[in-house]
Amino acid sequence: MKKFIKYIFAVVVLINMTSCFKNFDELRENPNYPSTVEPESLFANVLYTNTGSFYGAQGQYFNLTGAGLWGQQFAKIQYIDEDWYQYRASVMDEKWKRMYSGISGTSNLAGLYDLELAIAEVRNRKAAYESDGNSQGVADAEALEGAMLVAKVYFFSVTTDVWGDIPYSEAFQTIDLGFDQTNFQPTYDAQKEIYDNFFEVLEEANTLLSNNGSIAAGSDIIYRGNTSRWRMLANSLAARLYTRISKVDATKSREGLGKLFTDKGTYPMFSGNEDDAELIYLGSQPYMQPIYYNAYIDNRNDFAISATLIELLKENNDKRLYVYAQPTQASMTKPDDAADDWKASPEYVGQENGVPASEAPGFTAVSMIGNLYREQPAGKSFWMTYSELKFIEAEAALNGIAGVSGTVESLVNEGIEASFTKQYADVEAYSAPIIPVDGDVVSDPFTDAAIVINNLDWSKNGGKERVIAEQKYLSNFTNGPEVFAELRRTGWPAISEIRGGTVYQGKGLPNRFPYPFSEQTTNSANWSAASQGINDTMYGKKVWFAENSEVNYK
Template sequence: MTNTKYIKWNFPAKVLRIALMAVVLLSSCDKGFEEMNKNPNAFTEPVVTSLFSYNLIKTAGDGDGNTLYPNDKLAGAMMQLFASLNPYQWTGDKYLAKAGYSDALFGTAYGVELKENSQIISLTKDNPDQVNLYNIAQIWRVYILHRVTDMYGDVPYSEAGLGYVSGVYKPKYDKQSDIYPAMLKQLETSALALDATKQSYGTADYIYNGTTSKWKTFAYSLMLRLGMRLTKVDPALAETWVKKAIAGGVMQSNADVARLNHTDGTELNFYWDGRELRGGEGVPPSAKGTGYGKMAQTFVSHLKNTADPRLPFYITLWPGNADPAQLPASTIAANQKGLPNGYDYTSIKTVIPGWTDEMLAEYSEINLNTIGSNSTPSVFINYNEVELYLAEASLRGWGTGDAKTHYENAVRASMEIETIYPGGSSISASAISAYLTANPYTGGSFDVQMKQIHTQFWVSQFMNNMEIYANWRRTGYPVLTSTNYPGNQTGGQIPRRLPYPQSEASLNADNYKAAVAIQGPDLWTTRIWWDKQ
């Protein structure tokens, strides 16, 4: 007789045993397939050194987002280095609003520059053998974010970039009064933590080739820049950090300059500022001298009046020369003319009678074969900038040496570094001496010396225009006469900041509103914390 009870209960047990065996076999097969499906040539996690290379390149330039728009069309035009008759393209010339321009640096910094940087910091923070990778990335993070806070004021800092590693997609805005001490402390901490006996980035570091001592010098030089930024709002704090920077060791020569070399012809590594300036919005060769972005009368007149030997490396007339080392006729100082700021194609006729648009070719433009070449290096901090800060530190009684010596060191460094530009032959020692003789450091009152130091800053930092703009807001030099074009955003005053991107008011509304409530109206005229009136 068949045992139906056994059949009823034993059959499912047999099925269960078979099923379990199948699961084991299938899981074993899955493991094998997983191994088979792995690409032995692919990386399972980001390679930190490659991330750092990419991070440097993107900070140097990511299209026009952190180059042409904020650096040239806004800061460069507001500082009367560039001028334009086109009110829709070079809006900084006339203090006009164009969201695509004023939003660009904010979007590029948080959307591009911090992406790899945050990953590097996350991947290396707990590995003592990667202390240099971690701290160099932290130093670079400060570099990225100091540009953002200097242009906008209160911005995301403590939670910046965490969307990529922690899912923080609506970062809070930190007060600039908190950001600056945090940046300075981070530079100090990271500089002290660098260890020459540990792994570094090596050849993946396109600035210093992984040399930790150079990065330490960079950190203290950036500390000097940021410390000086505080002279109006908190002189005592400024003095503390300036003295720390000098004691730590700042740049001593052009060999210390933080620069990333570029190669013409490759989109991944050409000088984006030069690339964009020779495009349709700048001074394309196809325009034959009638492009939108010309050199400003204020800047050109200063170069001519001081017989500045840097002039042919900075500016030229159309047509330029493929070999600027020959100093062609197009770069002769006497022939240069600058365009006045604040005019359009119609109103320019009120100051230049008989004006026709073809006359634009008679006005100077940036030299696209030297400082504006596709292969011009990106310079993040210059030795001559450091020497000018040291001149001011001496003037304030915060540093060693005398202001005159540091000033002259800065001039020499600025003129000698022209050799790094494509076709840039060196300015002779005799030409440098002649310039210093004709334009001597005069001494005098504090204000007189500050004017001389920081007018030189304006000239020597050309194409580091965002830094010129920050330094002008701090010092008031050079002395510039503002324009008052119809419909401008400031009532005819040079802007004090850029407004936040419009998207922040909707996508990060609560934090945006909190920032505006603390800092003040989201206007071009609202002063940021360190720009104390």
């Protein structure tokens, strides 16, 4: 941990070398910007701040008040506007700006533009090594480039999955990147075309990461310089994205997944929980787990666990309930008039999403987010996990994809076991308390996973596809961007209709995040073209990968 503390402080010192712009229209030539910059420092900053933009405070709670909330893993218990889909325009604007260009000033948070600068600089380095005949230098540069390309696809995939068509191919045409002039009005690429490029970039990354190069551990807060795991992530992420397009481009999805699964020598993927792509926070301000940060640094008490999640866990006597949620405060607090022999009787109660304001619960009546997440400053944020990959394989088996090893049922079982193993190991590592209800006992991960496995109802409405989607949803707890994407693609789990609010009541789950107001004013023509068919900023035209899908409601 001391190594990471030293590394983060080094990044803070080096951050002033990065080019972070508050607005897209500030991507202009900067006379104070150095002609060269260490790509390692840019990469480190991007990994931290862009992960924070998805999961943490840097992105105005992209996860808590956006994707994870709308995916009904969390629910709001005060300031309920976002749970009614009544977003704050300024907040959505900030999410967009931070993803693309970061934010300068005292915070110096990087954006995707900084990653593009880093990629350009490492390619310049590689060219110099090639000119000098330095083969190991070339391999090392290629490894770093490969990791950067994987990160680029990951960050852009989350961005396009919530917004749909976005600036991509023209997004970073600036003088600093070698263009004759800066393009202040980039076109919006169709999501299908963006996905097509993702697959090409991940193929390139897999090749670059296979040449025995090395990455400095201090520049890599995801895998600490482990190139083989970056390569596994490249191909596991490709499997996720090929699965994402399965309902709109079945042929490409089938061919891509078949390629990956039939040749794991060329395309290695995650083989255990140790391969998970995750960011471990230092635990000191401001580098804290974002749910903890929200509760204890921002002093917010806005979020409970969604009833959708709680009900799904209880359906199969799933003891991850005690990891994902905390008992209600009311059930754990001794009443003033209680007898001397009173003892707590833990209860777990989820909050219905988007209730009318008059029905907003008291803080003590519903379950807060689990101790492992809300009470641990040095917790984690996840990009992708081994358990998710097992559910991807299960869906591939259901669809008859070549090369998949195992049946739908066996792969679902493996995914559940991997999730339990990971959650229980983290509970032990963080000494996070587990408080079962009276009469229940938490055992080892395989015993408790077996209870869920034995309780699965494969015959219920939606069949095997529903079971896979629901168990993937549970394994992806706190990964709101992935949950929101898969909910729109698969339609499962069934979620609650929003009963409160005055604007979007009865319209159902939004199809997307709304485009920011700033794009209407600074990039009007391209924004207007991309917005054709969108109604009420979030409805009407769906994002491409969900065009043929419908969300199910309770």
